[in-house]
Amino acid sequence: MSDTKNNLAALAADVESALARRRSRSAAAISWIREVALLPVLFILIIVGAILNPHFLTVANLTGIGQQVSSLGVVVVGESLILLIGGMDLSLESTYGLAPMIAAWLIVPAAAFGNGWMLNPYLGIVILLAVGAAVGTVNGLLIVKGRLNGFIVTLGMTILLAGIQDGIVKGQAPFNLPAPFAYLGSANIGAIPVSLIVAAIIFALTGLFLRYHRLGRAIYAVGGNREAARAAGIKVNKVRMGVYIAGSILAAIGGLMEAGRVSSVAPQQGYGEGIIFAVFAAAVIGGVSLQGGRGNMVGAASGVILLGVVQNILFLENAPNYWIDAINGAVILFALILARVIGGEASAE
Amino acid sequence: MHEPALPAADTQGAPAVEAAGVHKRFGSTRALRGVDLSLQPGRCLGLVGRNGAGKSTLVSILSGLYPPDAGEVRLDGHPAPSLGDIAAWRARIATVFQHSMVVPGLTVAENVFLGRQPRRRGGVVDWRRMREQTRKVMTDWGFDVNADTACGNLTVEQRQIVEITRALAAGTRCLLLDEPTAALERGAAQRLFERIRQLRAQGVAILYISHHLEEVFEICTDVAVLRDGEMVLTAPLAEVTKDDLVTAMVGQENLSTERSVAPAPAPRELAGASAAQAGPDLVVDGVTYASPGVFLGNVSLTVRGGERVGVTGLRGSGATTLARIVAGAAAPGAGQVRLGDLVLRPGDRAGALRAGIGYIPEDRQADGFVPLLGAAENISMTITDRISRAGFVGPKRREARAAPLARRLSLVSAGLGQPVRELSGGNQQKVTVARALASDPVLIVAITPTRGVDVASKELLLSELDRITTETGASLLLASDELDDLVICDRVVVLVRGEIFTEFTEPPFDREALIAATEGLGRS
Numbered sequence: 001m002s003d004t005k006n007n008l009a010a011l012a013a014d015v016e017s018a019l020a021r022r023r024s025r026s027a028a029a030i031s032w033i034r035e036v037a038l039l040p041v042l043f044i045l046i047i048v049g050a051i052l053n054p055h056f057l058t059v060a061n062l063t064g065i066g067q068q069v070s071s072l073g074v075v076v077v078g079e080s081l082i083l084l085i086g087g088m089d090l091s092l093e094s095t096y097g098l099a100p101m102i103a104a105w106l107i108v109p110a111a112a113f114g115n116g117w118m119l120n121p122y123l124g125i126v127i128l129l130a131v132g133a134a135v136g137t138v139n140g141l142l143i144v145k146g147r148l149n150g151f152i153v154t155l156g157m158t159i160l161l162a163g164i165q166d167g168i169v170k171g172q173a174p175f176n177l178p179a180p181f182a183y184l185g186s187a188n189i190g191a192i193p194v195s196l197i198v199a200a201i202i203f204a205l206t207g208l209f210l211r212y213h214r215l216g217r218a219i220y221a222v223g224g225n226r227e228a229a230r231a232a233g234i235k236v237n238k239v240r241m242g243v244y245i246a247g248s249i250l251a252a253i254g255g256l257m258e259a260g261r262v263s264s265v266a267p268q269q270g271y272g273e274g275i276i277f278a279v280f281a282a283a284v285i286g287g288v289s290l291q292g293g294r295g296n297m298v299g300a301a302s303g304v305i306l307l308g309v310v311q312n313i314l315f316l317e318n319a320p321n322y323w324i325d326a327i328n329g330a331v332i333l334f335a336l337i338l339a340r341v342i343g344g345e346a347s348a349e
Numbered sequence: 350m351h352e353p354a355l356p357a358a359d360t361q362g363a364p365a366v367e368a369a370g371v372h373k374r375f376g377s378t379r380a381l382r383g384v385d386l387s388l389q390p391g392r393c394l395g396l397v398g399r400n401g402a403g404k405s406t407l408v409s410i411l412s413g414l415y416p417p418d419a420g421e422v423r424l425d426g427h428p429a430p431s432l433g434d435i436a437a438w439r440a441r442i443a444t445v446f447q448h449s450m451v452v453p454g455l456t457v458a459e460n461v462f463l464g465r466q467p468r469r470r471g472g473v474v475d476w477r478r479m480r481e482q483t484r485k486v487m488t489d490w491g492f493d494v495n496a497d498t499a500c501g502n503l504t505v506e507q508r509q510i511v512e513i514t515r516a517l518a519a520g521t522r523c524l525l526l527d528e529p530t531a532a533l534e535r536g537a538a539q540r541l542f543e544r545i546r547q548l549r550a551q552g553v554a555i556l557y558i559s560h561h562l563e564e565v566f567e568i569c570t571d572v573a574v575l576r577d578g579e580m581v582l583t584a585p586l587a588e589v590t591k592d593d594l595v596t597a598m599v600g601q602e603n604l605s606t607e608r609s610v611a612p613a614p615a616p617r618e619l620a621g622a623s624a625a626q627a628g629p630d631l632v633v634d635g636v637t638y639a640s641p642g643v644f645l646g647n648v649s650l651t652v653r654g655g656e657r658v659g660v661t662g663l664r665g666s667g668a669t670t671l672a673r674i675v676a677g678a679a680a681p682g683a684g685q686v687r688l689g690d691l692v693l694r695p696g697d698r699a700g701a702l703r704a705g706i707g708y709i710p711e712d713r714q715a716d717g718f719v720p721l722l723g724a725a726e727n728i729s730m731t732i733t734d735r736i737s738r739a740g741f742v743g744p745k746r747r748e749a750r751a752a753p754l755a756r757r758l759s760l761v762s763a764g765l766g767q768p769v770r771e772l773s774g775g776n777q778q779k780v781t782v783a784r785a786l787a788s789d790p791v792l793i794v795a796i797t798p799t800r801g802v803d804v805a806s807k808e809l810l811l812s813e814l815d816r817i818t819t820e821t822g823a824s825l826l827l828a829s830d831e832l833d834d835l836v837i838c839d840r841v842v843v844l845v846r847g848e849i850f851t852e853f854t855e856p857p858f859d860r861e862a863l864i865a866a867t868e869g870l871g872r873s
Contacts, residue, residue, distance in 0.1 A: 016761040212741045214733035217722075221730060224719035231678060231716040232730040232784060233702030293721050 038302040045309050053316045069308035070199035071257035076282045078250030080300045085243045086223040086292025091154040092251040094161035095135045097270025099252035100259040101165045103128040104174040113172040121181040132252030136245035144240045162271035175264035185260020195257040207297030224293030281332045363426025365523040365554035371420035380406040382578040393555040395565035398575035399803035413438035443516030444525040449508045453501035458483040461515045486518045506537040523554040534664035542568045627654030627822045628791035629689025636684035643670045644847040657825040659838035667847040672828035676708040676794040677701030707790030709798045717781035720770030725751035727780050731788040754783040775806035792824045845869040
């Protein structure tokens with residue numbers, strides 16, 4: 001008897017669901033438009049670039065853009081993961097400088113401002129990854145276990161790490177990086193830079209991981225509602241810890257790319273250049289929410305490419321040097337506003 | 350009689366609120382379709398309707414949060430002020446929302462005069478006048494809250510008084526109370542009713558929104574029923590019965606299916622008959638807990654495999670906390686929780702889930718679901734380890750696992766991928782319940798599983814909890830202060846101030862006796 005009633009209730013629910021489905025179909029279309037909101041902007045920018053400068057659409061220039069943005073892009077992947085769990089990490093920029101600095105310092109000869117140990121360059125790469133992991137662990141412990149405010153912890157950390165980066169080399173820039181260490185940032189396969197290929201692979205794998213892996217989904221759950229995730233049996237603190245570590249390792253890899261590209265590690269690399277602003281801008285323009293739980297790798301990648309294309313156009317057009325920063329800032333603000341207008345709350349929250 | 354502290358409504362005889370032919374549409378949803386409503390000073394109008402009937406939309410329009418698409422709102426006989434003129438709205442009508450809208454860091458007086466503090470020359474806030482006026486309004490209306498206390502230190506009941514005082518101090522003689530008893534324990538709710546009667550006697554008009562028909566019958570003078578955006582019934586309360594209201598809320602054609610979904614379920618054969626499939630016993634052994642406002646002193650309780658035990662008590666009695674401890678959502682100060690031979694790690698929700706404990710948390714907004722993620726993903730969140738291959742799980746597999754549960758609970762959604770925040774409250778609760786059931790638990794811990802859910806969904810959720818525990822032999826620990834929830838239990842334990850006061854072992858349970866027991870009276 002109670003079966004028939006429940007069947008009737010289920011039937012009623014089905015009918016209501018069908019109505020709701022019809023209603024939400026247009027909503028789904030809108031949300032799809034939001035996801036790809038940046039693509040038309042990017043397309044227009046590329047046309048503008050092509051009109052302004054015939055050199056813009058050449059393979060050499062485009063791969064050049066690719067190589068330039070790939071190191072930034074890898075850091076953006078790291079920051080996006082941390083933003084997705086509802087955190088933030090300012091110190092990624094210093095990890096981006098410090099990790100390759102320590103590694104380079106240990107592997108180049110004293111004449112190239114190393115410390116004289118001249119370790120094997122492969123070991124150097126392991127050390128670089130270990131520095132990333134260590135920084136992420138300390139951040140994670142302070143924020144997750146110590147329940148300190150992430151903004152303040154990583155603000156302190158970014159200054160501390162940048163100071164170490166400067167201190168160990170007394171303001172010098174180790175150069176003459178050995179080939180294996182510089183490979184990632186400087187080599188090409190055919191016409192395409194290895195760093196671009198690796199960055200693209202990192203974006204793609206992270207994107208798939210976030211979309212299809214249970215831990216990737218757990219990241220969205222933790223960022224979307226930490227308490228609900230905990231009540232559903234997700235080990236919230238382990239996920240957060242893991243993401244802080246992964247983010248810092250990615251920042252270290254980004255730093256390795258940059259070091260290889262310029263074949264030395266400047267004491268200013270990262271913090272001194274203030275790359276964290278570009279990192280946040282790319283992520284947020286790409287629709288990654290600062291509140292956590294919202295964003296994806298397609299968006300983050302378009303944010304990165306957009307910034308890269310804008311800088312390239314300014315460079316090709318010989319924008320006056322003193323004004324580059326102002327123009328850059330204006331472009332970031334404009335892109336944010338545009339993303340907000342097209343993407344609704346998705347990008348600006 | 351008190352003299353009203355501030356000028357009363359200037360147009361005598363006009364309704365305090367009058368809505369005529371109000372329409373409101375959100376996208377393709379027609380939330381309100383030609384709603385008429387009229388509320389006279391000194392009356393209390395109960396506004397009832399199922400979730401999604403349009404109550405919230407109507408409240409928002411009447412409080413000036415959005416404009417109607419068509420139709421007119423008149424306050425005190427005047428056309429409603431323009432939408433941006435918040436001060437003008439607040440002087441005529443004030444809404445006390447379910448969730449407290451006081452600023453916890455400010456004092457009572459500051460909250461009462463929030464945004465319109467009395468000033469001295471030069472724009473300096475006149476603190477003395479602010480305190481004096483707050484005290485005067487409180488005394489005039491017979492309220493008793495200290496004007497200098499920080500609102501963060503007040504009880505929920507006192508905060509509500511602050512909000513009502515704020516409205517009265519602004520000269521409002523029309524209050525919109527949205528589910529005002531949702532966060533109050535029974536005694537406080539009774540005192541609120543007393544206050545409402547007193548306000549009404551002094552000519553204040555009250556629009557009272559509630560899920561609880563008993564409350565409407567207790568304090569309202571008139572009642573209005575919304576269904577699918579239309580006002581289907583408006584009448585003085587004396588002229589309608591509870592059945593009339595339910596009929597109006599549900600709609601005549603649906604009534605036969607919905608009203609009788611959960612006839613008080615027949616008591617189930619215990620242990621003996623279903624021993625074969627009954628799960629392990631839950632043993633709560635000497636559990637203590639202490640935090641501000643909640644205290645548990647050495648509580649021990651056994652739930653046998655397949656048994657369904659209700660735990661009830663007033664707010665602060667510890668009933669909810671006991672359930673949270675069993676689910677691993679809170680860690681006890683001392684004592685042990687065992688499921689069969691397994692000693693559960695205190696405060697380890699993931700461990701409790703592995704041990705087979707499904708959990709329906711108290712506050713679904715806070716703990717029940719991830720609003721941006723889809724229904725299927727929320728439902729399958731407890732079982733990602735089981736449904737993934739090498740850690741990977743796609744939307745199709747999630748939906749395949751979630752679909753039977755969604756169907757079983759008659760979840761209404763535009764597809765299981767729809768973000769849960771877009772669902773109505775009742776459907777959100779169904780997602781939360783489905784999430785707990787997805788892991789095939791041997792013990793379900795449910796805290797107020799039907800709070801804030803409309804009548805039909807309530808009956809459905811209860812009957813499904815009843816059926817699932819019967820079919821699978823799962824035990825149930827149900828903590829609730831809603832006596833209606835407890836009908837599916839085999840036994841009810843009553844907690845008073847953190848200790849087991851008494852136990853009712855013979856369903857059906859006597860309502861009066863249960864209420865008395867929660868108040869610490871009449872130990873059986």
